[in-house]
Amino acid sequence: MLGRKRSPLDWTDLVWLLFILGLAILPPVHEIHKQLILLGFGVFQFLEGFLITRMPDRGRTYAVLIKIALATLLLDHTGEIGINSSYYPIYFLPVITAAIYFGPLGTLLWTALASLGYCSYLIPALQEYELGREGATILAIRILFFFLAGILVNRFVLENRRQVQRYQALSETLEETNRQLRRAEADARRSERLAALGQMSAGLAHEIRNPLGVIKGSAEMLAQKLQDAQPLASELAGYISSEVNRLNALVARFLDFARPTNLELRPQHIPEIVDRALKSVRDQMPGASVRVERHYAPDPPEILADEQLCERVFVNLIQNAYQAMESQVSEPEGVLDVSITPESSNNQDGVGIIIQDSGPGVPPESKEQIFNPFFTSKKDGVGLGLAIVAKIVDDHRGWIRLENDSLPGARFHVFFPRAQQ
Numbered sequence: 121m122l123g124r125k126r127s128p129l130d131w132t133d134l135v136w137l138l139f140i141l142g143l144a145i146l147p148p149v150h151e152i153h154k155q156l157i158l159l160g161f162g163v164f165q166f167l168e169g170f171l172i173t174r175m176p177d178r179g180r181t182y183a184v185l186i187k188i189a190l191a192t193l194l195l196d197h198t199g200e201i202g203i204n205s206s207y208y209p210i211y212f213l214p215v216i217t218a219a220i221y222f223g224p225l226g227t228l229l230w231t232a233l234a235s236l237g238y239c240s241y242l243i244p245a246l247q248e249y250e251l252g253r254e255g256a257t258i259l260a261i262r263i264l265f266f267f268l269a270g271i272l273v274n275r276f277v278l279e280n281r282r283q284v285q286r287y288q289a290l291s292e293t294l295e296e297t298n299r300q301l302r303r304a305e306a307d308a309r310r311s312e313r314l315a316a317l318g319q320m321s322a323g324l325a326h327e328i329r330n331p332l333g334v335i336k337g338s339a340e341m342l343a344q345k346l347q348d349a350q351p352l353a354s355e356l357a358g359y360i361s362s363e364v365n366r367l368n369a370l371v372a373r374f375l376d377f378a379r380p381t382n383l384e385l386r387p388q389h390i391p392e393i394v395d396r397a398l399k400s401v402r403d404q405m406p407g408a409s410v411r412v413e414r415h416y417a418p419d420p421p422e423i424l425a426d427e428q429l430c431e432r433v434f435v436n437l438i439q440n441a442y443q444a445m446e447s448q449v450s451e452p453e454g455v456l457d458v459s460i461t462p463e464s465s466n467n468q469d470g471v472g473i474i475i476q477d478s479g480p481g482v483p484p485e486s487k488e489q490i491f492n493p494f495f496t497s498k499k500d501g502v503g504l505g506l507a508i509v510a511k512i513v514d515d516h517r518g519w520i521r522l523e524n525d526s527l528p529g530a531r532f533h534v535f536f537p538r539a540q541q
């Protein structure tokens with residue numbers, strides 16, 4: 121019931137001890153039982169912390185019960201008749217303890233029990249004396265004050281508890297905001313890096329493309345001219361031409377990545393696009409043994425997106441997943457898990473798509489780099505796939521993250537904001 125753990129010992133316990141000592145040197149000083157009971161109070165004050173830490177639930181009940189018992193015993197040894205003992209305020213101890221540990225109802229019940237303990241001394245007293253009107257009034261006033269103290273302390277404690285909870289909630293929100301901020305910063309750094317690299321590769325690609333055109337044209341002419349006269353030279357010219365084609369294709373991909381994209385934004389239904397991407401990769405790699413598991417939410421919101429670029433995003437991700445699972449020889453069948461759910465990020469509603477494979481995953485040291493252009497771990501890779509993905513997602517004001525901290529495979533999480541009405 122208490123939000124925080126009570127520390128086993130603190131300075132208030134010492135003040136407590138002084139209070140007990142004070143009671144001990146007041147009359148009756150030579151009543152050994154009284155001193156023993158006070159000692160009991162003192163010792164229990166130290167044990168209470170441990171008791172509560174050990175048994176958080178029952179410990180509180182025991183603490184109040186023990187204090188009621190000790191208080192009742194003390195009264196028996198501090199007055200001719202217990203009910204007249206001037207030590208009766210000792211019942212404030214169990215009452216306040218209950219008010220600290222329990223809610224309002226619990227406090228009332230425990231106070232009632234403490235009052236009962238006190239009133240139990242009426243039974244022996246009534247056998248010898250009569251309870252006059254004045255005596256009854258005094259007793260009632262004392263008991264009412266028990267209740268008053270319990271309720272007041274309980275109210276204060278509850279308010280305090282609520283305050284603590286409020287601060288806890290606040291600090292959690294702050295932490296979450298901080299986390300989001302750090303993530304947004306990382307995303308921003310990545311897009312800046314991509315933009316700079318994109319510009320550079322665009323310039324380079326242009327410069328390379330022109331001479332390539334000339335080389336290719338010349339090689340084709342050479343091949344034609346030498347076709348009959350010198351077959352070997354013609355074959356070599358053919359190589360030049362076909363390699364130039366390869367280079368051209370590469371340059372085209374650089375440009376693809378670097379070109380400022382003109383988005384043709386239309387409301388799109390993500391599951392259809394993802395399904396098309398899945399089919400397209402399956403057609404490209406018919407031999408792959410991959411089981412696709414789809415978890416699509418029934419009606420995710422539409423997003424405003426460029427259909428072709430969006431499909432490119434998923435084709436690239438799924439292609440990588442297929443390749444990663446293919447590379448794992450020990451696992452004969454790969455599992456590709458694709459899920460689509462409505463999500464919100466930074467107070468923006470949208471769609472979250474998770475593509476998770478059962479491949480070897482991304483090693484931690486590459487996590488930062490995989491979105492960089494030209495980063496690849498594959499023999500014949502180019503390293504532009506994820507860079508293009510990141511750029512397209514950025515252009516759509518979404519985000520993509522690799523989330524494979526606790527998984528064997530890789531898990532890419534993409535978010536697209538929903539189309540505004």
Ligand SMILES: Nc1ncnc2c1ncn2[C@@H]1O[C@H](COP(=O)(O)OP(=O)(O)O)[C@@H](O)[C@H]1O
Nearest residue numbers: 440441444481490496497501502503505506530
């Ligand atoms: N699903 C995945 N599982 C493991 N590694 C991956 C996965 N997707 C991407 N990677 C890593 O990221 C690198 C970059 O991917 P990408 O940009 O698509 O370029 P490429 O596929 O040409 O290597 C890959 O070479 C690989 O190391």
Ligand SMILES: [Mg+2]
Nearest residue numbers: 436440505506
């Ligand atoms: Mg790739």
